[in-house]
Amino acid sequence: MATQTQTIPITSQQDRPTIETKLGSRSAPKSDDSLKDVKAFDVTPVIGREYPEADLKEWLGSPKADQLIKDLAITISQRGVVFFRKQDGLTNDLQKKLVQRLGELSETPKESGLHIGPVSNSGRTLGGRDDEISVISSEQAKKLYKNRIFGGTKQSRKEGWHGDITFEHVPSDYAILRLAELPETGGDTFGERGNPENVGSELTAVHPVVRTNPVSGWKSIFAVGHHAKRINEVAEPESEHLLKWFTQLIVENHDLQVRYKWQNPNDVAIWDNRSVFHTATYDYDGVRTGQRAVSIGEKTYLDPNSTSRREALGTVAT
Numbered sequence: 379m380a381t382q383t384q385t386i387p388i389t390s391q392q393d394r395p396t397i398e399t400k401l402g403s404r405s406a407p408k409s410d411d412s413l414k415d416v417k418a419f420d421v422t423p424v425i426g427r428e429y430p431e432a433d434l435k436e437w438l439g440s441p442k443a444d445q446l447i448k449d450l451a452i453t454i455s456q457r458g459v460v461f462f463r464k465q466d467g468l469t470n471d472l473q474k475k476l477v478q479r480l481g482e483l484s485e486t487p488k489e490s491g492l493h494i495g496p497v498s499n500s501g502r503t504l505g506g507r508d509d510e511i512s513v514i515s516s517e518q519a520k521k522l523y524k525n526r527i528f529g530g531t532k533q534s535r536k537e538g539w540h541g542d543i544t545f546e547h548v549p550s551d552y553a554i555l556r557l558a559e560l561p562e563t564g565g566d567t568f569g570e571r572g573n574p575e576n577v578g579s580e581l582t583a584v585h586p587v588v589r590t591n592p593v594s595g596w597k598s599i600f601a602v603g604h605h606a607k608r609i610n611e612v613a614e615p616e617s618e619h620l621l622k623w624f625t626q627l628i629v630e631n632h633d634l635q636v637r638y639k640w641q642n643p644n645d646v647a648i649w650d651n652r653s654v655f656h657t658a659t660y661d662y663d664g665v666r667t668g669q670r671a672v673s674i675g676e677k678t679y680l681d682p683n684s685t686s687r688r689e690a691l692g693t694v695a696t
């Protein structure tokens with residue numbers, strides 16, 4: 379799958395514990411099986427599910443909207459990412475409503491809302507008028523990340539892998555990216571960014587290395603990607619080694635990856651930022667633009683009683 383996030387240097391605070399535990403976390407929501415008759419296929423055995431004929435606008439207006447969207451949230455958390463084709467009826471407002479409802483119906487804390495970029499979208503040349511929508515633009519990326527992404531001598535693209543907005547104290551649960559047309563421009567903000575704890579200009583946060591996803595109930599490595607700068611409580615070389623190793627786990631195990639081929643305007647990908655990572659692949663000509671809405675989840679935590687996905691599904695000996 380392909381997207382890209384703004385890059386802001388993040389350092390961990392040395393004086394706070396890296397691994398926080400929170401016992402008695404909320405219980406995983408129960409499925410109503412409302413998606414069982416919807417045409418779908420798993421894109422790979424491990425990750426990704428596509429709903430080739432579903433209409434998200436119709437789901438949002440359905441009398442069963444709450445069940446459908448709750449079950450979609452559970453599916454996204456278990457499959458990592460889901461795909462929908464040609465969602466021509468999905469406006470920015472409906473996209474924002476959908477990502478907000480995914481969180482609410484899977485019991486995200488009430489104080490969490492939609493993320494607002496600290497370097498606001500509307501302040502960018504190719505941004506948009508809505509700070510709750512990030513415009514993901516190949517042209518913008520060329521300007522902002524010229525050397526990092528488009529450097530001619532690079533022989534590795536592994537640095538691109540990331541989860542969205544992990545620089546926030548309360549980071550994202552779900553994100554929706556929709557391939558769309560180029561919007562217009564607007565101003566800047568440093569207000570609250572989707573949660574009362576996400577304020578100020580210091581874009582630094584401390585998160586557990588291994589995190590529990592409260593919707594699937596599964597734990598997985600969270601310290602991945604270019605936002606993760608330092609693992610506290612270990613020596614610098616150990617931290618460096620571990621962070622490299624975590625990225626290698628993703629890069630080297632292609633059975634854990636899924637690649638989404640954008641085919642039409644308004645093709646949609648929705649992923650769970652708590653458990654999966656993504657990167658853009660700049661292997662196309664021409665201009666590509668997407669609209670991204672990101673919702674804020676809960677404070678990160680590790681429930682020591684949670685199991686890995688493989689343990690939970692019985693695909694590995696416990």
Ligand SMILES: [Fe+2]
Nearest residue numbers: 381382383542
């Ligand atoms: Fe991203």
